[in-house]
């Protein structure tokens with residue numbers, strides 16, 4: 500067996516089993532069970548991880564409740580801010596290590612995970628700012644007599660956070676950041692495919708001095724640990740990111756205690772290219788809107804609508820661009836496209852490649868799994884452009900979550916708005932044009948949570964992100980995100 504030198508050198512991968520973090524302690528699963536986390540570039544086992552189940556979730560929720568009712572509830576905004584800033588400093592100090600762990604555990608290229616530094620630190624420092632910016636309102640009322648009425652913003656309580664594998668470090672920060680800012684406590688269940696960075700981040704939470712029970716991390720599978728967290732009667736809110744099918748189960752599971760739910764789900768986002776666009780920018784822009792992270796991004800612009808007059812030229816150029824991208828082991832600094840996260844995801848994506856061909860779509864590039872040399876041991880699919888796609892094909896309607904573009908021609912602006920919206924989802928969208936009128940018409944016309952014009956996938960901690968329709972509800976980032984973790988209490992005082 501060949502062992503990748505990067506793996507043996509990673510300080511976190513020391514051969515010891517990884518335990519779960521509950522109430523400030525590192526514990527084995529109540530059942531004693533473990534599962535393996537795999538490097539998708541090589542198929543090798545990185546670490547064995549404690550496998551949480553309902554009993555572990557119970558322990559973690561109890562710890563989170565005690566912490567919520569205990570000293571944590573007395574922490575002043577300044578103190579919560581200081582903890583978030585301290586955590587940000589630790590993440591900065593260990594950033595290269597965290598990025599490498601994401602790369603090894605879920606396969607995003609090292610160039611991508613190290614490139615996330617500004618975003619990871621920016622989020623933590625943004626939430627640190629939000630911690631001291633929470634306030635209610637004094638509201639004039641019209642009751643006869645004298646009453647003062649005002650609102651208090653209070654933390655919602657114990658939050659269950661369930662995250663997917665496509666960006667473990669930033670997904671974890673995106674959940675625990677607002678929880679810490681608002682004074683909530685959190686039980687986070689990482690994805691079974693990529694639990695390592697969330698566990699390493701829990702070590703940094705401990706080092707930062709975040710009190711026991713405020714942040715708990717319980718790795719395990721969706722149907723067991725995840726389901727137990729989603730249905731737990733003492734959890735006040737679930738913040739979920741993942742597939743719409745699991746999102747529907749989360750909503751059903753929430754009914755028992757009517758816990759609050761926020762959902763950031765998948766998409767089949769339209770990316771619209773007009774003939775008047777700066778095509779030199781639009782070619783790589785539309786390509787990377789899908790190929791980045793091997794297509795494993797919820798808001799990937801996978802339905803590429805191209806104006807008829809440039810359809811052949813533009814799709815040929817995107818296909819040519821896709822062939823220039825270097826696919827390979829994600830630990831290699833030159834790699835631009837890494838593997839898919841797992842054998843299961845590989846089956847899913849190659850299944851859609853076959854479906855696309857059966858439906859009559861024409862692959863201009865990619866289209867088959869890569870198995871040359873060492874790649875046979877990993878889960879590699881090259882960037883793929885399907886031409887001759889129509890709106891009703893499954894590859895144009897269903898989320899593939901792989902590096903697969905479905906390119907569709909269009910003739911007019913009204914038509915493309917209507918067709919862009921002909922999907923159950925509404926997360927991201929893109930528009931490439933030099934015409935400001937068209938840009939505005941699409942920005943208004945597309946029913947989706949984000950519209951990117953002459954760019955794609957721009958994100959900032961201060962700018963809200965989330966879905967319309969089956970892409971979910973609630974917003975992450977921005978002031979709206981913090982509100983998701985707060986209750987509003989109205990107080991009335993009769994003064995005369």
Ligand code: NAI
Nearest residue numbers: 662663689690720721725726741742745764765797898900
């Ligand atoms: P998933 O939605 O099943 O998994 C996401 C998280 O939910 C994981 O932590 C998982 O353990 C947990 N989970 C699964 N079943 C659960 C349940 N019954 N109760 C509570 N938690 C549960 O997604 P999966 O299976 O990893 O990927 C399948 C497809 O979903 C992908 O091919 C992709 O199309 C989509 N997806 C979309 C994501 C997004 O960011 N929008 C992220 C991950 C997957």
Ligand code: MG
Nearest residue numbers: 536537604692
């Ligand atoms: Mg893994």
